[in-house]
Amino acid sequence: MEKTSKIYVAGHRGLVGSAIVRSLESAGYTNIIKKTRDELNLLDQKAVTEFFATEKPEYIFDAAAKVGGILANKEHPADFIYQNLVIQNNIIHGAHQSGVTKLCFLGSSCIYPKLAPQPIKEEYLLSGPLEPSNAAYAIAKIAGIMMCQSYNKQYGTNFISLMPTNLYGPNDNFDLESSHVLPALIRKFHEAKETNSPTVSMWGTGSPMREFLHVDDLADAAVHLMNTYNDSEIVNVGTGEDVTIKELAELVRDIVGYKGELVWDSEKPDGTPRKLLDVSKLHSLGWKHKIALHEGIKETYNWYLAQDGLK
Numbered sequence: 317m318e319k320t321s322k323i324y325v326a327g328h329r330g331l332v333g334s335a336i337v338r339s340l341e342s343a344g345y346t347n348i349i350k351k352t353r354d355e356l357n358l359l360d361q362k363a364v365t366e367f368f369a370t371e372k373p374e375y376i377f378d379a380a381a382k383v384g385g386i387l388a389n390k391e392h393p394a395d396f397i398y399q400n401l402v403i404q405n406n407i408i409h410g411a412h413q414s415g416v417t418k419l420c421f422l423g424s425s426c427i428y429p430k431l432a433p434q435p436i437k438e439e440y441l442l443s444g445p446l447e448p449s450n451a452a453y454a455i456a457k458i459a460g461i462m463m464c465q466s467y468n469k470q471y472g473t474n475f476i477s478l479m480p481t482n483l484y485g486p487n488d489n490f491d492l493e494s495s496h497v498l499p500a501l502i503r504k505f506h507e508a509k510e511t512n513s514p515t516v517s518m519w520g521t522g523s524p525m526r527e528f529l530h531v532d533d534l535a536d537a538a539v540h541l542m543n544t545y546n547d548s549e550i551v552n553v554g555t556g557e558d559v560t561i562k563e564l565a566e567l568v569r570d571i572v573g574y575k576g577e578l579v580w581d582s583e584k585p586d587g588t589p590r591k592l593l594d595v596s597k598l599h600s601l602g603w604k605h606k607i608a609l610h611e612g613i614k615e616t617y618n619w620y621l622a623q624d625g626l627k
Contacts, residue, residue: 327380400456481554522562
């Protein structure tokens with residue numbers, strides 16, 4: 317990408333999209349297209365087609381998606397599969413029709429089988445059953461990968477697909493009904509500290525292991541691979557390191573400064589037992605994460621505190 321290349325970041329207000337915009341701007345890219353939902357409804361094929369025909373972006377980062385934690389995925393599977401399929405269909409097909417130079421599709425590590433060998437290599441895709449609680453979302457993301465690969469094969473496009481691990485950072489969703497585990501923990505412990513609650517109830521047993529990547533690291537990796545990687549095969553993006561949910565909870569509790577006790581509700585689902593990405597391919601492509609988990613959570617908590625109404 318040239319510094320003046322026309323770059324469209326779909327989903328620029330979300331966790332991933334906003335980080336990609338920050339990364340691009342800090343690297344000196346000056347021609348970034350951003351459209352709010354009111355300006356461009358990505359569920360509307362006609363509107364998306366007209367947008368591409370008018371704007372003709374050269375590069376696209378597709379970070380637009382409906383996302384959520386275990387509870388949201390479990391209760392609204394139709395929303396997750398429908399909206400994600402429609403959004404990515406409109407963007408990927410529109411990108412092909414308008415002749416974009418390159419597209420970067422952001423998937424998710426939940427595309428892999430629930431019981432995949434650890435750490436998870438890219439070739440384990442479609443080698444076993446998915447985690448049922450977010451299968452609808454995962455199927456949509458797998459379809460996005462297949463679309464990119466199919467368009468590359470049939471039309472000679474240059475569409476790459478990145479599979480990030482669990483992400484966190486500024487602009488995350490802290491709603492307890494729909495958020496992922498890390499922002500939910502930050503909010504839970506902060507509110508418990510504010511109300512002097514003696515205990516905090518935790519989902520599951522605390523034994524599952526998870527990998528967490530700061531979203532600014534993902535954005536840095538996405539920009540790096542947009543400039544250097546030109547292959548249909550997917551690329552895992554993560555740290556290659558994981559912690560138990562119990563260790564994560566204790567780390568967040570210490571950073572927030574909550575002094576009470578954790579009570580684990582084993583009746584609640586744990587999800588996949590372990591989900592650690594093999595990032596050897598990513599490392600071979602010249603990129604490694606920079607932000608340590610403790611440092612990243614501290615920064616995210618400070619961002620949370622700085623938001624209006626959350627102090």
